[in-house]
Structures are given as C-alpha cells and as structure tokens.
Amino acid sequence: METTNITKTHVEVSPLESMLNNTDGMYGKFGGAHVPPVLAEPLARLAEAFDKEVRTKSFQQEFIHYLKTYVGRPSPLFYAKRLSQHIGSTIYLKREDLNHTGAHKINNSIGQILLAKRMGAKEIVAETGAGQQGVATATAAALMGIPCKVFMGAIDVERQALNVRRMRLLGAEVISTDLGTKTLKDAVDAALGYYIEHPDSYYLLGSQVGPHPYPRMVGYFQSVIGQEARAQILNAEGRLPQSVIACVGGGSNAIGLFSGFLGDVEVKIIGAEGGGKATFDNTAATLSVGKPAIFQGTYSFCLVDADGNPTESHSVAAGLDYPGVSPQHAYLMDTGRANYQPITDTEALEGYKLLSRLEGIIPAIESSHAVALAAKLLKGKGQLAVINLSGRGDKDLDREME
Ligand SMILES: *Cc1c(COP(=O)(O)O)cnc(C)c1O
Numbered sequence: 001m002e003t004t005n006i007t008k009t010h011v012e013v014s015p016l017e018s019m020l021n022n023t024d025g026m027y028g029k030f031g032g033a034h035v036p037p038v039l040a041e042p043l044a045r046l047a048e049a050f051d052k053e054v055r056t057k058s059f060q061q062e063f064i065h066y067l068k069t070y071v072g073r074p075s076p077l078f079y080a081k082r083l084s085q086h087i088g089s090t091i092y093l094k095r096e097d098l099n100h101t102g103a104h105k106i107n108n109s110i111g112q113i114l115l116a117k118r119m120g121a122k123e124i125v126a127e128t129g130a131g132q133q134g135v136a137t138a139t140a141a142a143l144m145g146i147p148c149k150v151f152m153g154a155i156d157v158e159r160q161a162l163n164v165r166r167m168r169l170l171g172a173e174v175i176s177t178d179l180g181t182k183t184l185k186d187a188v189d190a191a192l193g194y195y196i197e198h199p200d201s202y203y204l205l206g207s208q209v210g211p212h213p214y215p216r217m218v219g220y221f222q223s224v225i226g227q228e229a230r231a232q233i234l235n236a237e238g239r240l241p242q243s244v245i246a247c248v249g250g251g252s253n254a255i256g257l258f259s260g261f262l263g264d265v266e267v268k269i270i271g272a273e274g275g276g277k278a279t280f281d282n283t284a285a286t287l288s289v290g291k292p293a294i295f296q297g298t299y300s301f302c303l304v305d306a307d308g309n310p311t312e313s314h315s316v317a318a319g320l321d322y323p324g325v326s327p328q329h330a331y332l333m334d335t336g337r338a339n340y341q342p343i344t345d346t347e348a349l350e351g352y353k354l355l356s357r358l359e360g361i362i363p364a365i366e367s368s369h370a371v372a373l374a375a376k377l378l379k380g381k382g383q384l385a386v387i388n389l390s391g392r393g394d395k396d397l398d399r400e401m402e
Pocket of ligand 1: 103104105132206207208247248249250251252253254319320364366367390391392
C-alpha cells in the first residue's frame, strides 16, 4: 500500500534548496534593498558571501550539525487530540517551542552566525525590543565564541529586565540607547549606526524583514521548519494538510512553515496577524490593514498614517508588534497564494488558555494568535491542519492576568 511507503518517510533536517532561487531579493514587485549608499556596499558583500557559502558542503554540514545536536531538530509534529476534538478538525502542532531557547529564532541566529564567521566578522551586532531576538543572538554568539553587542531602547531595557540579565549572563554587551522613543525603532538606528562605523562587524537581523539579502537569508534558514513538517504530516496522515497556519510578526516562523507547502497548491496558507485591541488604529495587522511602502530598507506592506508615514503598531505579543512585514508575505498575499487575518489581543489570550488547558502546552502569546485563528476558521470543518507553535509561553505568564 502506498501509505506504508509514506509512513517510512525519513524526516530530514535540512533547509529548502528552492528558497535559494530568488537571487535578487525581489518577490514580484516587493523586496529589494532600499538603503543609503553607506549600507549598499556592505549589503552587497553580504549577499555575495551568502551565495558563495551557503551551498557549500561544509556550510550545510555545520548548519545541520548544530540544528540537530544543539537546537534539537527535527522538532516533533504533535497530534493535538483534545484540541482537535474541541475544534472539530484534525490539528497537528509543529513544536518549535521545544527548540533550545524555546522558539524558532535560534534556527536563523545559528545560520547567520556561521555565515558571519566565514566572512571573518569580529563581532555580532543586533537590536532587540522585548529581548527575544537579543537572547537568541546572544545564545548563538556564546556558542560560537564571538563577541556580541545588543542595542536596546532605554525603556525596553527597563521593561525587559529578565531578558537583559539573560543576555548579559550569555556574555553579550547590552547597550541602552536614549534616542527618540527609546524603543525598538531607535535600537535599530543605533545598531545600524554602529554597524556602518565598524566594517568588521556583522549585523544579525532576526526576522524576515529589512533590505536584501536578509529576507532571503532568514527565509532560507527557517525553511527547515516546513521541510520537516511536510515529511512529518505525510508520515503521520499519509496526505497533505488542507491548511497550514502560523502567526506573522516580521514573518520568519510563518515563512519557515509555509515554504514547505508553497508548491502544493491544494494546501491553503494562512497567517495570523496581531489585531491589537480590535480597532484598525490599534493594531499590528500590517498585511490586513497596511499599505505598500518602503520601510526599513524593503518595499513591502507597512502600517501608515493618512500622509503615508509609518505609524506605531500595537499588539499584546511583543514579537508581532512591528509596523512592517516580510516582502515575501506581501507577495504571497498579492498573488492570492496566502491570506492573512487579524486576531485581537483578547482572542489570542483565549488561544493561550485553550492550548494550555487542553494539551498541557503553554504557547507563546505570538503563537497563540495562530491557535486562535485555527479555532475560528476550522470550527466543525473536519479538516486536517498544521499550526506552527513558534515558541513557548512561560515568558507571557503576566499577560494572562491582564
Ligand atoms: C519573535 C517571535 C515571533 C515573531 O517573529 P516572526 O519573524 O514573525 O516569526 C513569533 N513567535 C515567537 C515565539 C517569537 O519569539
């Protein structure tokens, strides 16, 4: 029987070769590198180094080695039986929350730090808002023995004291910035400023945003999620899911899962955005309510005001609270291959509690958006779906009280 063969499908730990096809960083009309000349040169060098290194056997072997023995890949695909019964559809969870450090970001941090070392970088530069990206970067930097500077707005340093302590314990230097609003946007400016002045540093971007080649690199390093999930669902069910669902902040965990199914036209691709407290002027739902614009180096969708200037975003989930989004997701939406829907803070908190109670899994509040959207869309539908559980939710315990 054919299913017997499928059951034996070997789950490979490897990213998707197909994610390397796009070499110019354009996703239809979206993407590109809209940067001042001082950045154009280092970014061109980065794009060239990525292309040269990433296909080499030694890079592949090293990357896969760390994904397996350090991150703990492949992450399991878990059949959520009680959640399935509750929703009335067959739901599997891709357990990125079980990765070392508790989320998907580490896949990308390790890939980029391996590249940085091959480029001869002397230190890693990163920015962080809530601290999740800072911790993932500091972790990979400690692993590879390379110095790491994490820029952070002064207000965030105060708000995220625990993650600041984590980063410092991991050996990173946390640099507080007093620029502007003293939050993420200003940390980006400070980190970029440092990077421009220090050509032997490597700027590590944590999501599928920013100028080319970052969206391409991040998409590639995260594609291991979808590559595994596709083999795992075929293994478990003998067929492809009817839909795959993930939360979208910048879009990296989502593209990781989605990339495995882009070629399967019968699989619906659905993203959950941070819908804020439920009004259009209080949201992080960049694709659902934003407009095409150039923001932080890329042409994609962006939350803008009436004059077309970028505005602030609002979400209960720090990881979804970003006014821009990946140009690849903009393209997937534009072409109709994927669709994106806002989930409000209240709905996300319900998803958070639901999964905790029904499966004994406390999901990140970001991932809870995907759980909540699945519960909404698949209620009583009897469909087969895979949800990306991008991270674990101990960090969000105080949100539950709100
Ligand atoms: C950072 C983060 C996100 C959002 O980032 P993407 O690039 O959109 O994946 C989602 N979930 C968790 C757990 C995160 O830490």
